[in-house]
Amino acid sequence: MTHLRSDAQDNRDKILEVAREVFATEGLDVSMREVARRAQVGPATLYRRFPTKEALVTQAFxxxxxxxxxxxxxxxxxxxxxxxxxxxxxxxxxxxxxxxxxxxxxxxxxxxxxxxxxxxxxxxxxxxxxxxxxxxxxxxxxxxxxxxxxxxxxxxxxxxxxxxxxxxxxxxxxxxxxxxxxxxxxxxxxxxxxxxxxxxx
Amino acid sequence: MTHLRSDAQDNRDKILEVAREVFATEGLDVSMREVARRAQVGPATLYRRFPTKEALVTQAFxxxxxxxxxxxxxxxxxxxxxxxxxxxxxxxxxxxxxxxxxxxxxxxxxxxxxxxxxxxxxxxxxxxxxxxxxxxxxxxxxxxxxxxxxxxxxxxxxxxxxxxxxxxxxxxxxxxxxxxxxxxxxxxxxxxxxxxxxxxx
DNA sequence: CTGTAAGTGGACGCCCGCGTCCGTTTGGCT
DNA sequence: AGCCAAACGGACGCGGGCGTCCACTTACAG
Structure with missing residues (x-):
């Protein structure tokens, strides 16, 4: 948990970057899947890093x-x-x-x-x-x-x-x-x- | 079109009554189906009277x-x-x-x-x-x-x-x-x- | 270089909303 | 009373979101 593998860290960063952007322009009513899609990541990867939308949102903001x-x-x-x-x-x-x-x-x-x-x-x-x-x-x-x-x-x-x-x-x-x-x-x-x-x- | 059959008129009235109530308390983000359900009416009946949500909303308001x-x-x-x-x-x-x-x-x-x-x-x-x-x-x-x-x-x-x-x-x-x-x-x-x-x- | 744990994403089963079709019921006119 | 158009609502196929599982891939430590 302390150290993510480099590829995992990259994905996490990209997810947060995408989430910040999409939340800013579209609001919070964006599906988890949509965030995953825009981050070019599978749904499972998103859920692995951010088990709930709450986790994603609070991190993003x-x-x-x-x-x-x-x-x-x-x-x-x-x-x-x-x-x-x-x-x-x-x-x-x-x-x-x-x-x-x-x-x-x-x-x-x-x-x-x-x-x-x-x-x-x-x-x-x-x-x-x-x-x-x-x-x-x-x-x-x-x-x-x-x-x-x-x-x-x-x-x-x-x-x-x-x-x-x-x-x-x-x-x-x-x-x-x-x-x-x-x-x-x-x-x-x-x-x-x-x-x-x-x-x- | 001018004269609805009595049962149809009753349904129309009930739909509008229910729609007004649910829109007032929940906002417009209520599905057509939910309105139909609460009005105890089939989806087809709702769509027959109000082909689009716009039609329902404007009538209701x-x-x-x-x-x-x-x-x-x-x-x-x-x-x-x-x-x-x-x-x-x-x-x-x-x-x-x-x-x-x-x-x-x-x-x-x-x-x-x-x-x-x-x-x-x-x-x-x-x-x-x-x-x-x-x-x-x-x-x-x-x-x-x-x-x-x-x-x-x-x-x-x-x-x-x-x-x-x-x-x-x-x-x-x-x-x-x-x-x-x-x-x-x-x-x-x-x-x-x-x-x-x-x-x- | 290689073993392995960490990481990945496609796919699954579920539920829900959409708009429409169609076999059945019923109001209301003759 | 009998007829039929009007009206009904259940069911369908589609698309999409949900959270999870699992067979494959890959980073990195030894």
Whole structure:
């Protein structure tokens, strides 16, 4: 297990490469077989390395989750918490817009994927801290809760345009609208927030 | 064709009833066969009345589209265009939150469904007029375009919560955030809007 | 160079959805 | 009451995904 044979390692790499690409462009609703086919590999080989779709997905998105974490950590380091908060929204939305599967993976309940959900939890915790500071500085509306960010990330995932470029452009505008919505000074009180549970598969 | 035999009419009614229910709760990704099964009808009977899924879907959602139109027409009649605009967002979001399939149907390109797409076009035109008045009255941000509303409706469709009630609650909060975002007086200029084409099937 | 464990992918059996055909049933008109 | 077109639904052949098994191949250690 520690050391894969060189050919096995090559296949594993190719599978992950293909999976990342196809998940990004088509979303997670791609059959295991389709991934195997595109990687020019037999179904058995795919299943040997990744016994379940969950295993494949979480491995494939480890990189994206890392990028997400980087974005958030950098934003948290911003001395202006509101600017950091806005950066998080813009960058994270773009990340999700460029990778259709990532939102689905991010929102999915993967009981076995400890690293993945640990990372998600930490990212959300970092954002919560940043939000608290932005609230205290008076720039973020006081009734903001982290669930609101989860909600708009889910919502952002619902936006589909004709091309990847158009999706990114739409998400950019959506992010700007989200920033406007979250800025302090809103005139209407918000209805109660809702906890959004992770969804099975 | 003009007059169906009574038993055929009963079956047609039951199919539509079942389809509306299952599309509302499960979304459009339900097989024709599953609809037939739940309606206690053979596949052939279903296909005889509704040769394609498109035919079934558009018939099933005629009612919802009518409700949508009613909401919009009532809101357009409001002497205060901004209040009318807000009402549209709140009511339409709730309609979509209560019926998972409706957003998908609303956003789908159904080339054969003349009534359906005509209604959608008219609804959007009504909203565009309302928005123009709300913009002129100075309550709606000047850079708002109808595509923004389409975008947030799509986005609203991405929100999934544990139960129907939770979904509706989440949509309600999301609608309030959308209202905040669209209100005049936003401090940041928005990135360019994007036309969101209807999606095939 | 060679033995062997690791690795491979084609093939299998299963289930499910698709759209259609056709032998049987039945509503409704005369 | 009797007829027949309308309506029914079970069954079919096709394609595709699922996870697994196994006979063949190959990397690499000795």
């Amino acid at each position: 480890e990189e994206q989750m890392g990028a997400c974490r980087d974005v958030v950590e950098e934003a948290v380091a911003d001395p202006d918490p509101w600017r950091g908060f806005c950066t998080v929204i813009e960058k994270v939305f773009e990340l999700h817009a460029r990778d259709r599967g990532f939102t689905a993976a991010f929102m999915s309940a993967y009981p076995k994927a400890l690293d993945f959900s640990k990372n998600r939890g930490e990212v959300l915790a970092l954002i919560a801290g940043l939000a608290a500071r932005a609230r205290e500085s008076g720039d973020l509306r006081p009734d903001f809760v982290v669930e609101d960010l989860v909600m708009v990330i889910m919502a952002n995932g619902g936006i589909r345009a004709g091309s990847p470029a158009a999706s990114v452009a739409a998400s950019r505008r959506f992010a700007a609208l989200a920033v406007e919505a979250f800025r302090a000074g809103g005139r209407a009180p918000l209805p109660p927030a809702v906890r959004l549970p992770l969804m099975p598969v | 005629e009612e919802q589209m009518g409700a949508c139109r009613d909401v919009v027409e009532e809101a357009v009649a409001d002497p205060d265009p901004w209040r009318g605009f807000c009402t549209v967002i709140e009511k339409v979001f709730e309609l979509h939150a209560r019926d998972r399939g409706f957003t998908a149907a609303f956003m789908s390109a159904y080339p054969k469904a003349l009534d359906f797409s005509k209604n959608r076009g008219e609804v959007l035109a009504l909203i565009a007029g309302l928005a123009a008045r709300a913009r002129e009255s100075g309550d709606l941000r000047p850079d708002f375009v109808v595509e923004d509303l389409v975008m947030v409706i799509m986005a609203n469709g991405g929100i999934r919560a544990g139960s129907p009630a939770a979904s509706v609650a989440a949509s309600r909060r999301f609608a309030a955030l959308a209202v905040e975002a669209f209100r005049a007086g936003g401090r940041a200029p928005l990135p360019p809007a994007v036309r969101l084409p209807l999606m095939p099937v």
